[in-house]
Amino acid sequence: MIVGKQKPISEIWDMIKDFKKIIVFGCNTCVAVCHAGGSKEAEILASLLRIKALQEGVDMTVESGACERQCEPEFIQQHLEALKAHDLVLSIGCGAGVNLLSAYTGNTPVFPGLNTEFYGAVQQAGHFIEVCGGCGNCILHLTGGICPIVRCSKSLLNGPCGGTNNGKCEINSEQDCAWCLIIERMKQLDKLEQLFAIQPPKDWSRGTYGGPREVIVEHIAADEKNSVGSTKERKS
């Protein structure tokens, strides 16, 4: 899931203080799981911002709302009228949500109340770790399911480097050395010899470095391209 963290209130306040009618809008998928941007968090943030507005003597109304997923038009559709009735939408969905909402809210700007951090998994309740680099060229079958692109600080494909310190990464003693984890796992799977082969330089063009990406599922996509940012209004 996508993991994010709410921006500090002081930063959010600076962004929104000149607006009059604000709605804090959450998303109940990924960011709700990491307790950062769900409907509950939207209510809490709205309350805090109302308190802040009272303190600053700023005349402002702050409401809250949420939808199932901000990254899908079908889910935001029903909220658009309400959103557009405000002069600012403070989205606490991930960046994908902010981008999509912005394409549909017309003259109402959408600001990010959340910093989108990474693709992650739940280590234990309240603890999330980055585990996937979204590189578009997955080699997890060669590394026992442990991603060297993001879990190794140097993205080594032929690790480890010389900086491993008691099984931890040299840049953060709390962080496991991904290559120690990979070697252990491959031993467990009885596949250690696979790590003796040299991995050639990666084709990064299949990831972000190759420019903005898109995926079209041919047997699903409509004949006419309905891409985000299209000026066509969706018919409900």
Place this chain on the structure above:
Amino acid sequence: MAVEKPHAVPENFKPDVIAFACHYCAFAAADLAGIMRLTYPTGVKIIRMPCTGKLDHLYVLRAFENGIDGVFVAGCLEGQCHFREGNLNAAKRVKHIKTLLEQVGIDPERLAMYNLSAAQGPRWAEICTEFTERIRKLGPSPLRNKRQKA
């Protein structure tokens, strides 16, 4: 640097306090205090919860938004929660809410967590008195006269 903007404390200021008390211990202790005819400040209004673990950030925030001067949460003694860990979760939540209050200019001392057993009627009265006095010294909430309906 003080969290709140300095403001004068009126002489006859009577703090308004909400106490979120758990049914099994704190509320029972409050009952006992009543039976024992113990006196404590009348500004403390009690809201009973099945367990302090039910405490939601919004209960506290809405209370402050509406102008309350102080909030305390009272649960079972640690290790003796009727629901095992409810009071421990509540303690963590209270700690977090304090950091949020500070960020919006409300003194985190206006929020507290206490632990006591059902047998501690006198302790209940003591907590109410102690906390009310703390709030009296802090003065009225900065939002007291600015409250608007949430």
Place this chain on the structure above:
Amino acid sequence: MKSGSNLERVIRSGKPAITAELGPPMSASPDDVIRKAKMLKGFCDAANITDCQTAVVRMSSIAAAAITHSQGLEPIMQMTCRDRNRIAMQADLLGAAALGIRNCLCIAGDHQKFGAAGKLKGHPGAKNVYDVDTIQLVGILKKMRDEGLQQGGDTIDAPPKFFIGASWTPFGDPMDFRPYNLKKKVDAGADFIQTQGVYDMDLFKTQMEKARNLGILDRTAILAGIIVPKSAAMLAYLDASVPGVTVPRQLIDRMNKAKETASGDKQKAKQLQEEEGIRITVELIHQALEIPGVKGVHIQAIEGEALIERITKEAGLYPRPEI
């Protein structure tokens, strides 16, 4: 002959090779480089020119290497994977070869977040590259040199002739994987290997034995890393905090004993420990050279380029061979 470099020729001759380090300055002036090159010339066969060590901006390794070369001291250019993508790397390698540089050490590079070792500001917010890793970089150099081809396949008119080096941390975690990690570097094309500083020679011997069993030692030249100790505190720090470095207790005890002989005189304590440090260094050099497969030593004297002359002489390795 792969590169014709002095280092290559000394190694091929079978005589023990000595490499040292020259740290470029945080400066646009060549003076410091020239001064250090003069200190090292004649007392080592080639000198590593570090590449933004600890992720701190210093004069680039290529530029400092070119200046060193002009002073008659053979440089070993260093290239980290942190700051350059494969395009910049190959371009820089072509340029370096054109400037007369013949040795290149491929290393991953200290991560910029960890950088400056807490003493300087550095650039922790910089976007690092790590387009390729060390082993892939070794492969790139080999392909350029032996096939005259760029990594992407385009041809190179005059291939750069480098003597290709890589580093090895024999005691890093997980220790039992390190010989295989070394094998990958050698398979990729590493002609010479400089190890992380070794103090525990017995442990080093066992790792070298494993390397021999993998058939590596006759395909590459291992230069044992020797870090010149300056004080008991430094040894304790290296043992506790530097990954892959273990220091036997008795060496720390020796340094402490030297310190105590000064009976509180700080100046004298410093001097006595430094003297003991040189003695230990010379012993370590001899012990390392006795290990089968070790073809030389790489001496690291942090900000101590001036010590190399003395160490080389006291180790009985002066004058350096001219081949």
